[in-house]
Amino acid sequence: MSPRISPLRATAAAVALCGLLAGCAGTSASENGQGGDANRFISGDGNVTEYKPAGRTGVQGVTGELLDGKPFKLADLKGKVVVVNFWASWCAPCRGEAPSLQHVYTENKDKGVEFLGVNFKDSKANAEAFERKFKITYPSLFDADGQVTLAFREVPPSAIPSTLVLDRQGRVAARIIGATTYSKLNPLVAKVAAEK
Template identity: 85%
Template structure:
């Protein structure tokens, strides 16, 4: 017997997914957005929100499958600063921010900072081609159905791309809605790394 899912939860999930799809319906050279069409990008403005420790929300219950097929649990990274980037191969601003994300990752991995991508509403071959093209060395979760993204509903990413910086307790310390840059992300990560 399958568990019953409340209509409210289904509706809330649908609204959250529609919001994310509205956040970035980017163009792709192959013309394959999330609905197979050639869509225009409507983005977040790169706005940064930082949260004081007393007001941070935990996102420990995130699980999923990496693009390589291996299982992932965010709780296994507790004790580390974690940067979570929501992206898709069909999203033009995601391509623009990829080198900056990789640079911040490279500069901070020895400091105990992990990066995790969440590949949203995409195909595995397109996502893997994106990672090869932009030389992304950190893992990404494959989120074709949006369920991984919904696990972040306490502090929703709200657009594709979006980036969250989690503190060592697995709480959201900062959020960037829209594409990020090296000069925006690096100081956010440094600030959370410096916390005791």
């Protein structure tokens, strides 16, 4: 039996997903989605929001299938800092930030930091080709229908790409709307990883 969601939260989640799927809210939409159809993404400006520990929201019930077909539960990573990046192979800013994400992952993976991609509104073949091209070594959930992304409705990503940094309790400590860079993401990860 699934938990009940209040009408206000359901509406907020629907608006956020609508923005991701169709570019119907917020800033300018650019570049066609998968297959050149009418799906568009909102291009964020790389704005960073940090949340103090007392005001952080937990992320619950994130499960799905990785691109390699294995099942995944975000709850299994509790106790680690987790960087969650929402991306798609058809998204030009995602291609631009991919090397920076891999660089930050490589530098932090031995410090109790995990990375998880969420591949949004994409084909599996294109997503796998993207990972090969950019030599991405961390796992990604395959989210062709947007259901995984909805699980983040409490602090929605709001754009493709977007990146969330989760603290060791599984709460959102920072959010980047739009493409990120090494110099923007690495200090955020280090700051959250240093928390006791």
